[in-house]
Amino acid sequence: MSEAAVRKIIHLDMDAFYASVEQRDHPELRGKPVAVGGARERGVVAAASYEARQYGVRSAMASTTALRKCPELVFVKPRFEVYKDISRQIRAIFAEYTPLIEPVSLDEAYLDVTHNLKGMSSATQIAREIRARIWEQTQLTASAGVSYNKFLAKLASDFRKPNGQYVVPPERGLAFVEPLAVGQFHGIGPVTAARMNQLGIFTGADLRAQTEAFLLQHFGKSGRYYFAIARAQDERPVEADRLRKSIGSETTFAQDLSEFTDLLEGLQPCVEDVWEYCQRTGIRGRTVTLKVKYADFQQITRSRTGTALVQRQHELERICRELVEGVFPLAKGVRLLGVSLSNLNNAEKSAGQQLTLDF
Template sequence: MSENFIRKIIHLDMDAFYASVEQRDNPDLRGRPVAVGGARERGVVAAASYEAREYGVRSAMPSTTALRKCPELVFVSPRFDVYKDVSRQIRAIFAEYTPLIEPVSLDEAYLDVTHNLKELASATQIAREIRAKILAETQLTASAGISYNKFLAKLASDYRKPNGQFVVRPEQGLAFVEGLAVGQFHGVGPVTAAKMNQLGIFTGADLREQTAEFLQQQFGKAGHYYFAIARAQDHRPVVADRLRKSVGSETTFAQDLTLFPDLLDGLRPSLEEVWEYCQRTGILGRTITLKVKYADFQQITRSRSTVSSIPSQAALERLCKELVESLFPLPKGVRLLGVSLSNLSNGQHAAGRQLTLSF
């Protein structure tokens, strides 16, 4: 790619997606704090409306904690089939503008509109049109970030939430990054942010002062990525279909989980995400891997392979349940769970091809 080539990338993110769908379909929930998930003692919040977020309720939070923060919280059981249908509607709108669509989850995607199907020069206009079409066809709002790379577009989409959009132009990239706390950077988790803070790195400007050698010494291979994003650089393309070995999704919980029903509830959104990809692409896998990160950040995996591809969501859930059961008795609380499929095939080709579900 030429150094003078400038991409036009949009990051589209639905606003409080699951909760907003529930409020749309049930007028009694509108304007009220809503949590999608289990209300029982060992439930977990899968998503929270903006009204609930004002009380500090967040996804992956235990239901008991959420209720303490917001006693008026209304719990609604998730309807993943409905969310998937809405997601397909939204992606059909994206496809009117570009074939370069890289879904991150049911409610989030990157679009490369540098060369778009409507031959519009303005990515800002495209984002505005897409958001208007989403509202007209689904009665749901979306926020957008527009920039010249994926990293900045992702950051920008948070700036006008909900129901807004924000642009970071090429001449603004460096200044935009330098004023942000490193914990706001996509790809810098809480543990890495804490380590950076211990090293005296608090902002993008602090990060940019570090040499590539120092960052690689402290953070390994990720150091190269941190060196680049501190300079507002991200050369990853938006890929609509890429050759990969696995597809996966994971969730970090607001509080550590210790009970078997909690772990199953916490794993469900990731299971839904992975199976939605399988349904959309026709690609299936033979090996399922459960990723577990404990409260002390020790990480383990448990895997199981089948003779033929896992044929259904029920079969995937059954295997996941068995893998979760194998963790007990738990040595300590669980802060993250993830599930991935590998040994992929689409029936005709040995190698699977996937859209990225998580980063």
């Protein structure tokens, strides 16, 4: 990468955002394991405090499972309007430094500060200032990753959590990626990571050892992305005010599936991924789409649009089950399943989403 092409990207991520807000506003919860979400049988954890995470409680986990792991867990009802207000406050701080802000959710965003409004040469210093401003105005902590592309900035923001930051300059990109488990890579979910492990791919170095043709063969068009990130390459720009049109997740199976129960089981992680995003952002949708790719790579979709937004995970699961029923009987095995939500209620939520290499 030439010096002129190097960008300065910051990934800002609030620390246990929803749970931290609740602990801030309710002092009696400080130091206790807290889960934002419903404690009912079908409830799901939307966010977990760091005290709860020590017991293995995670977002998108069933509430009953979370309680088994941590019997002392305190459940708090989500207050999405409060979280959105704070998110807008934080985004206003970002806007003082750059107009190139790509919100990912209420609690995280990418910033391109290559040419920033403050005329500052150091992205590291900008990240430090922003985190200090967030604390000063909200009494909440944020972590930051600083690098020359979005992929590395996202990875780096996890390295000093909570309330820290980590920098990956251009000369260290490859070395940073090499020892990491592929499951840590943004864009590689648990199912894909398991499939990679079956192929002998465990680390970034293992992934880089594969040819692009091999990765395309086993992972379809996503193989091109995996080939690039194994080399610490990511040319995606920071897209200001990006409006998300759909929320989706899909998985490719190690073996083709043909039984109804196997398809439902295989689709469940995708449903959980989609709903975790919904819970984290407050976004909901009216249209559920099932994507099916058969063993011969033929692809079909089946959709259902309701008059109201899908408001509960069990509603999404029920619709997905009915859509899966609609593709039976099968004439051939299924290699990939996916689910997505569209017709979203996120118009207001999107807004409220060369150089000296001085990182």
